[in-house]
Amino acid sequence: MIIKQLSVFVENKKGRMAEITDILAKNDIDIRALSIADTTDYGILRLIVDNPQKAQETLKSAGMTVTLTGVIAIAIPDKPGGLSSAVKVLSEKDIQIEYMYAFLNPTDDTAFVIMRVENEDNAIDALTKGGIRLMKEEDIYTI
Amino acid sequence: MKFYTQEIETASREQLREIQSERLCQMVKRCYENVPHYRRKFDEMGLKPEDIKSIDDLHKLPFTYKDDLRDNYPYNLFAVPKEEVVRIHASSGTTGKQTVVGYTQHDLDIWAESVARAIVAMGGSKSDYVHVSYGYGLFTGGLGLHDGATRLGASVIPVSSGNTKRQIQIMQDFKSDILCCTPSYAMFIGETCKEMGIDTKELPLKIGIFGAEAWSENMRREIEKSLNIKAYDIYGLSEIAGPGVAFECTDQSGMHVNEDYFYPEIIDPETGENLPDGEYGELVFTCIGKEALPLIRYRTRDICALTRGTCACGRTLVKMAKPKGRTDDMLIIRGVNVFPSQVEHVLLSLNMEPNYQIVVDRIGNLDTMEVKIEMSQDMFSDQVKAIAGYERKISAALQQTLNIAAKVTLVEPKSLPRSEGKAVRVIDNRKI
Known part of the structure; x- marks a missing residue:
């Protein structure tokens, strides 16, 4: 149930994103989802890709600082209140969300939410009991 | 072999003083007559050469400053006709003209002898391969170590600087025993070995002779670990001769000055008064053994201290401490004296690579100090708060050591300049 997210250190300077995405493109790595945490001096690029191990190796050998982080992905109905009910389940169990980002499923009317929580196992347990659908690793990589 | 010139290196204070006094008197006479x-x-x-009767009279003599070399550019301080000059070197000045220095054959001989003493004191011998990665050319590093190792009878591999992978290939294939380069380049060679997947324990390399820039004890340990060698400091400046003016022995407890050729003093940089042994002040040299450019009381702007006595290695030559910094690379930021080596020290104490750059600016009327540090795999996290925590930890440690607040900026790995000569550590954008 734990998905591997790629986190890349990106200094705030011209052409950096172009360089990273170009390396991924040249190595035939497909980006499934992404988000950026930005500060005044640098950003952290978070990526879900179809082959995280290969992406990590490729970026590392290009001299970048990269790490793989465990995150969880849930599928929720794409309608008002869909996200709220899922988040409520976590909040009731006192599970903090560090950050999250979402994208729509192109094939049906669900949305996917990627979440970084402090303790993945507790979150998975709470979400499962709360009736929230969790995505498997292979499902996310091959959306 | 323990000493290259045992009778000098282990001479009594009285014997040394006798040599020094005689050489000083001759030198002063030549300076007066020829310069x-x-x-x-x-x-x-109102001073006459006859007023100088022994080394005790040294304090009566005037100082020589780097500006005197510039004002007499290129050859006007030479004390011999050009027929006797056999070599010219120059150091790139940060401002204005280069500093030009000249050598007679005798000068090259005493310089080579000084370097040979250094190599032996560090455990080297004529059966070693000496790999010289200092630049060859006007810079004294390359030819200085080259001539010294040749004088000793070692096998010199004159690689010069640059092309790090090739350097490592040569170290492996030619079985280099001793590496000579700047300490920052030694660090870089260590990093490159790691990247190339080379286990430095497999290399024959055993000794490093590093100089031409300031480095700390922590950096020594880093280099010793990454290259699996003993790392020794060699001191020198082209105005006095070049590398080999002073050198560390295997005791690693200070650098023995070749004081029979280069007489050191420590003075108060403000008043010019001599300071007692053990006290830190500006290092001043008098080239009592030189012919072409016999500088009198040359102000090095290096801040250090001298200690006399018999070293564990058996040498009696006076020892100078590792310079704490230079009066001219000392930054004054918001009235606080900052040495770049302090930043290096802080990073190493936090187990970080000492790759940094200091950017000083003046915004409004306030000096700002930014320390750029390369992001490493250890520091990186997917969460901003973890990285920010690291930044705060570094800032706090810098504040503690420097007594001044510095903004820490994390930059991408390998993005800071690693020159293959001296690393560019400070960028001062202030217009004062």
Whole structure:
């Protein structure tokens, strides 16, 4: 149930994103989802890709600082209140969300939410009991 | 072999003083007779060469400053006709003209002897392969170590600087025993070995002779670990000769000065008064053994201290401490004295690579100090708060050591300049 997210250190300077995405493109790595945490001096690029191990190796050998982080992905109905009910389940169990980002499923009317929580196992347990659908690793990589 | 010139290196204080006094008197006479600059200075002070009777009279003599070399550019301080000059070197000045220095054959001989003493004191011998990665050319590093190792009878591999992978290939294939380069380049060679997947324990390399820039004890340990060698400091400046003016022995407890050729003093940089042994002040040299450019009381702007006594290695030559910094690379930020080596020290104490750059600016009327540090795999996290925590930890440690607040900026790995000579550590954008 734990998905591997790629986190890349990106200094705030011209052409950096172009360089990273170009390396991924040249190595035939497909980006499934992404988000950026930005500060005044640098950003952290978070990526879900179809082959995280290969992406990590490729970026590392290009001299970048990269790490793989465990995150969880849930599928929720794409309608008002869909996200709220899922988040409520976590909040009731006192599970903090560090950050999250979402994208729509192109094939049906669900949305996917990627979440970084402090303790993945507790979150998975709470979400499962709360009736929230969790995505498997292979499902996310091959959306 | 323990000493290259045992009778000098283990001479008694009285014997050394006798040699020094005799050489000083001759040198002063030659300066007065052959160098208009010194004759004018002596005349202004009402000083005659005969007034200098022993090394104890040294304090009566005027100082020589880097500006005097610039004002007499290129050859006007030379004390011999050009027929006797056999070599010219120059150091790139950060401002204005280069500093030009000249050598007679005798000067090259004493310089080579000084370097040979250094190599032996560090455990080297004539059966070693000496890999010289200092630049060859006007810079004294390359040819200085080259001539010294040749004098000793070692096998010199004159690689010069640059092309790090090739350097490592040569170290492997040619079985280099001793590496000579700047300490920052030694660090870089260590990093490159790691990247190339080379286990440095497999290399024959055993000794490193590093100089030409300031480095700390922590950096020594880093280099010793990454290259699996003993790392020794060699001190020198082209105005006095080049590398080999002073050198560490295997005791690693200070650098023995070749004081029979280069006589050191420590002075208060403000008053010019001599300071007692053990006290830190500006290092001043008098080239008592040189012919072409015999500088009198040359102000090095290096801040250090001298200690006399018999070293564990058996040498009696006076020892100078590792310079704490230079009076001229000392930054004054918001009135606080900052040495770049302090930043290096902080990073190493936090187990970080000492790859940094200091950017000083003046915004409004306030000096700002930014320390750029390369992001490493250890520091990186997917969460901003973890990285920010690291930044705060570094800032706090810098504040503690420097007594001044510095903004820490994390930059991408390998993005800071690693020059293959001296690393560019400070960028001062202030217009004062």
